[in-house]
Amino acid sequence: MEKTAAIIGGGVIGGGWAARFLLNGWNVQVFDPDPAVARKIGEVLANARHALPSLSDRVMPREGKLTYHATIAEAVTGASYIQESVPERLDIKHTTFAAIHAAALPDAVIGSSTSGFKPSELAKGADNATQILVCHPFNPVYLLPLIEVVPSPATTKTTTAKAMEILTSVGLKPVHIRAEIDAHVADRFLEAVWREALWLIKDDIATTEEIDDIIRYGFGLRWAQMGLFETYRVAGGEAGMAHFIEQFGPALAWPWTKLMDVPELDDALIKKIADQSDAQSGMYTIRELERARDNNLVMILRGLKTQNWGAGAVLNNIDSAAKSADDAPDLTGLIRTSHRTVPLDWIDYNGHMTESRYLHAFADATDRFMEIIGCDAEYIATGGSYFTAETHIRHLDEVHAGAEITVDTQCLMGAGKKMHIFHRLQHADGRLLATGEHMLLHVSLETRKSSPPAAQIEAKLIEIAQNHADMPMPEGAGRAIGQGR
């Protein structure tokens, strides 16, 4: 089914929204009066195409169609999701919502990227107040999952539920904020930290670089995975959360912070910060910093994904949803056991997929093949599995990050404890990148020794082996290192 999102306002934030929807298979209709809008969104899209597909261990949907429109009315036509990211002025927001109303579907969700206004301020006097809510994203929108979803009293429950559902489906993590306040929640923390940071710089206690180091070598690493309260819960230990919080009592009353005062953001302080920032980061262009930030985010997110924790669990949910939509594979021909893009963490200093990730791709394909014959998580929990005993890989061609790759699997032999399979790793352009030949043995996870598989698994394996028996022996199979055919 075709899905269409309208992006009203195409700056860095609007561009991030456009990329998030487009790369998740939605058609995206953009309105922005800026004549440079296509270039600006193109830059954000280039960043998103570099990084976002790396978060998935499956191939992403085909990109939707991106179109630019001369009017808001044209851009919102047919869109089930509309995101407003126009400048932070209430009069502009109101005019925009009126223009959206004139042409939008009556059941479209209308999200606002506002970081400061309450949804009831946005919706004041609007004919489509029931459709409007705050959906506040974080830069870069194509990588960071958080969306603060804040309905106004006029927003219908249906609108909020639909917003949560759509945002989740494009890999985001909407957090429903039940009470509207100025600046929602996240920016209140950012504001508090920002004020304190300004004082530290003004008073020459620390530079921008020292402050950043204090955050990124310290509590930033904790907050990326657990936030504030769960971190303190762990720190508090067995004595419990209530006991731990009581200890904070006295400190709260101490004059540690200057939060009561607002530093004057005069030219001298602005120059001081800008100069320190130049000394800290001026050796990188903004483009280089964006690339570094995005690569780092991919590494952090993929690391959390291996632990199925926090933002990593969000990614696994998306992969699982895509997987459960797969049809049952046809077992008469070669079996498609993997279809994915090459993620950024599979790349080495040579710029291409590193040696061991070829085996990673084959091992994932083997896991999928095992699943197909019934050796899935449920079966493994009963104490049986297959372990690889031997592997032969021919590295035939290079492949780079972002490339779409597939693995097709042929069963050379399957009977008793043994399973002999042959994988072909191909680029979407048809190039054969590598072959992997593997001998696996069924093992008892209790004794760690080889053992016969369950009858239904052996039967399925034999069925596939018989289906594949008439296929020619693949080139490269049965070969030792350095040996010709």
Add this chain to the structure above:
Amino acid sequence: MEKTAAIIGGGVIGGGWAARFLLNGWNVQVFDPDPAVARKIGEVLANARHALPSLSDRVMPREGKLTYHATIAEAVTGASYIQESVPERLDIKHTTFAAIHAAALPDAVIGSSTSGFKPSELAKGADNATQILVCHPFNPVYLLPLIEVVPSPATTKTTTAKAMEILTSVGLKPVHIRAEIDAHVADRFLEAVWREALWLIKDDIATTEEIDDIIRYGFGLRWAQMGLFETYRVAGGEAGMAHFIEQFGPALAWPWTKLMDVPELDDALIKKIADQSDAQSGMYTIRELERARDNNLVMILRGLKTQNWGAGAVLNNIDSAAKSADDAPDLTGLIRTSHRTVPLDWIDYNGHMTESRYLHAFADATDRFMEIIGCDAEYIATGGSYFTAETHIRHLDEVHAGAEITVDTQCLMGAGKKMHIFHRLQHADGRLLATGEHMLLHVSLETRKSSPPAAQIEAKLIEIAQNHADMPMPEGAGRAIGQGR
């Protein structure tokens, strides 16, 4: 050379310090009057042994010797580094420093873990004020690199320099804070965020879980790698930092935050927070949360290590320092090409080292072998390298996280463009875990086709191949999948 640290106060923080030094090869002498100190430090050490070795891609130094002492005088005897982590009461701190003075080396560094006191308050009236400074760590001390180093006016420059050097040598990232203020820098931010969080909970805007989600799905992921200012620099884009900051001007004056007020931390608010925290995290024990936190930190830190960024760059510096201390390898026998522990991110759902990481271990060993014959980063930058064409692995035994492993390499053939090598992967207990047989071809990085190596590289390779020519052909070499000898 034997190095000795004294740990005065053995709670969670003292235990973290003990683990950090011990696992980096220092002898550690502990004083704590608590009869349960050995159990408590033992628990922290178990966590540290699980996680810390995963941060290195080399084997860590042999653990030092851990001893417990009945007096401060005994504990500090012979220690070049002394860390005080006693309760946060100034009178206790002063008594402790006096007792340290009575027996410490006159050039020992005396660091304090205090989170609130200024170093001049700590050193007031102390005979050893020149040796005392704040070295404020972050929990878990064995994983988080940040140390806020704050000297008092009485601290000598030599003491500060020595503290920075020692802390760096055990994998920490000391940040020298040039002016002393209450609570140093990091805790000022934590205090500001904490106050704001208390208001949000008290006013029913968000729960502990929603606040944690807002942090860990949003700005926490940015702060883990870039902190505050570099993040804003990127967000500001080409317009520059000064322009970006000016935009904050108006927001600072808006009544977004309640920072001026301190919420009363009464029983009702404490209960509310504790109840919300139970609902959020109560399904995990503290031990499970610690394990999750540490595994997540390892994944984040190792992810940043691949990018050589921030806390990951700190880890690479430590590995490089250890590497440059290596002797030139003996090329007449088998060549030791790897010596490391199995890190946590090499483990799969079966709990053992996953299939593809065997090839990862072999590929790293191949890189080291290439370096030994002169195909190092400098040579590769001139446009030549070796690519693996073919690999044969026999998986012979399982291995788990934290195990010490080695790879020893035999050159089966080396001449012209070809290099045929054979790796043996062994557990420190002597078990052979796997063998890897690899055919590599020298390539031109410009044409991506095979090409002859530089003369000095081929000569070195031939020299090693001749040295190894008399060795027996290794068992398993030259074999195809499923083929016996």
